Amino acid sequence: MSLDTLSEFIEAIDGIGELVRVREPVSVHLEMCEIADRAMKLPGGGPALLFERPMLRDGTASDYPVAINLFGSMKRMALSLGVQDLDEHGARITQLMDLKVPEGLMGKLSMLPRLLELSKFPPRLKSGSAPCQEVVWRGDEIDLDRIPVLTTWPDDGGPFFTMTAVISKDPSRGIRNVGMYRVQQLDRRSVAMHWQRHKTGAAHWREMAERGERMPVCMVVGADPASMYSASAPLPPNIDEFIFAGFLRRAPVKLVKALTCDLEVPWDAELVLEGYIDPREDLVVEGPFGDHTGYYSDADLYPKVHVTAVTMRRNMTYVATIVGRPPMEDFYLGHATERIFLPLLRLTTPEIVDYHMPAEGIFHNLVFVSIRKQYPGQAYKVMNALWGAGLMSLAKVLVVVDDWVNVRNPQEAWWVALNNIDPERDVRFTLGPVDVLDHSSRAFTFGSKMGIDATRKMPEEGFARSWPKVIEMDEATKARVDAMWASLGIGPR
Ligand SMILES: Cc1cc2nc3c(=O)[nH]c(=O)nc-3n(C[C@H](O)[C@H](O)[C@H](O)COP(=O)(O)O)c2cc1C
Numbered sequence: 001m002s003l004d005t006l007s008e009f010i011e012a013i014d015g016i017g018e019l020v021r022v023r024e025p026v027s028v029h030l031e032m033c034e035i036a037d038r039a040m041k042l043p044g045g046g047p048a049l050l051f052e053r054p055m056l057r058d059g060t061a062s063d064y065p066v067a068i069n070l071f072g073s074m075k076r077m078a079l080s081l082g083v084q085d086l087d088e089h090g091a092r093i094t095q096l097m098d099l100k101v102p103e104g105l106m107g108k109l110s111m112l113p114r115l116l117e118l119s120k121f122p123p124r125l126k127s128g129s130a131p132c133q134e135v136v137w138r139g140d141e142i143d144l145d146r147i148p149v150l151t152t153w154p155d156d157g158g159p160f161f162t163m164t165a166v167i168s169k170d171p172s173r174g175i176r177n178v179g180m181y182r183v184q185q186l187d188r189r190s191v192a193m194h195w196q197r198h199k200t201g202a203a204h205w206r207e208m209a210e211r212g213e214r215m216p217v218c219m220v221v222g223a224d225p226a227s228m229y230s231a232s233a234p235l236p237p238n239i240d241e242f243i244f245a246g247f248l249r250r251a252p253v254k255l256v257k258a259l260t261c262d263l264e265v266p267w268d269a270e271l272v273l274e275g276y277i278d279p280r281e282d283l284v285v286e287g288p289f290g291d292h293t294g295y296y297s298d299a300d301l302y303p304k305v306h307v308t309a310v311t312m313r314r315n316m317t318y319v320a321t322i323v324g325r326p327p328m329e330d331f332y333l334g335h336a337t338e339r340i341f342l343p344l345l346r347l348t349t350p351e352i353v354d355y356h357m358p359a360e361g362i363f364h365n366l367v368f369v370s371i372r373k374q375y376p377g378q379a380y381k382v383m384n385a386l387w388g389a390g391l392m393s394l395a396k397v398l399v400v401v402d403d404w405v406n407v408r409n410p411q412e413a414w415w416v417a418l419n420n421i422d423p424e425r426d427v428r429f430t431l432g433p434v435d436v437l438d439h440s441s442r443a444f445t446f447g448s449k450m451g452i453d454a455t456r457k458m459p460e461e462g463f464a465r466s467w468p469k470v471i472e473m474d475e476a477t478k479a480r481v482d483a484m485w486a487s488l489g490i491g492p493r
Helices: 006-015 031-040 074-080 087-097 104-109 112-118 200-211 225-232 241-249 330-348 378-386 390-394 410-420 475-488
Strands: 019-027 048-055 066-068 135-138 164-169 176-180 183-185 190-193 215-221 254-257 264-266 271-277 284-286 300-302 304-312 318-320 352-356 366-371 397-402 427-433 446-453
Touching: 006 019, 006 048, 006 074, 019 031, 031 048, 031 066, 074 225, 074 330, 087 112, 087 330, 164 200, 164 225, 176 200, 176 225, 176 241, 190 271, 190 284, 200 215, 215 264, 225 241, 225 330, 330 352, 366 378, 366 410, 378 397, 378 446, 390 427, 397 410
Parallel strands: 019 048, 066 318, 366 397, 397 446
Antiparallel strands: 048 066, 135 304, 164 176, 164 215, 183 190, 190 304, 215 271, 254 264, 271 304, 284 300, 352 366, 427 446
């Protein structure tokens, strides 16, 4: 089932019993973040929260409710993308990439449903009065102070839109990008755009600035959940995230023309800020911001966006997330990416069995990879491939283990890795780009990376001793103990 709107998503979450409606008045200034943080630290990610009576920074009541932590559990993340298990989308991608044409007419006809499905991917541009434009503020009517934008942590530089799908276009090829970048509210009618230098929106901006052209941007807050997730997905720059969202939804994303700039926005969005960046203007200070590393990221210079229109649904729900010490809601968005992108990584690096980015590694700091090792040096081949693959190039520590290790269980992965390494022999350092948020690197966005080869070593890799067996109980004993377990009264199996 494809969820077309944010309210359908919220209803579906309510339907599975994972929504808590907060009826107390709660301030968007720090209080909401503290409540959401405590909720997100509950086992399994805590419930989604719908704040029905947000209080604005000036102490008045907001006209709009605030939804937080909508994606923040395994169940809700799968629900948002219309599946029981996120690996289902991985399997669909694998199937799509399987280019073997079956034999015979019937075989060929069996490909038809797959080909028909392909036609559902591209977004559809609609005309008419879109729900996302039921209310329109232009000129002096624009007042971002009336939107319940959260200030999340005490030392933050101001209020931030945190779950913003930012739409821009590649100026030379016209390909659209949708990236989830936070946006700091500067005043009633302008914001600062925090697209980091490795991201596609920033690349579009660099090209526009070189040309000296005004850059149109739209910032979407709340839409169908597949589009929201897709904005956070590390797709190659030449893939439009709305096409990817269409694939995930199994239905096209509906778009409508923005009112004051030459871009299209989701027909069903809750809230859209339309605007432009003027390349002749100086960059502005953005931040500091309590970030997903669990530390504040420093203030830095980013482009200012002039908001030319605010459009929204009449009964708009404002969507936010908070970041801070992990685990937070973004862990579940990252988890979806991990599952969905596995087949794409395998396309160029087929020996990869699985990979996992544990919450405490906040995506780029730690990646466990299991591989089917068949020749010496293969762990290093995989490390080099990953450090050359899109945003995976920002990974700080890569730990490669053998295929039988469950990398989704970091305790198991560390247990095996630490047993299997001779540190001097098995650890390698290299240099490369590092995440903008890495505060420890020798220079901003440049630093070292560590690869740990924790696979079983081969003679060619200089290992002359015998490799021990992992301890396992024999099957017959396990079966006998299984049979008597319940009567022992020790606990559940
Ligand atoms: C909640 C959340 C907030 C994010 N904030 C930012 C941000 O402020 N700036 C940024 O460059 N990336 C941010 N990201 C990461 C990007 O969304 C992610 O790298 C995405 O793949 C970028 O898309 P792009 O490749 O189209 O640029 C955020 C991700 C999440 C889940």
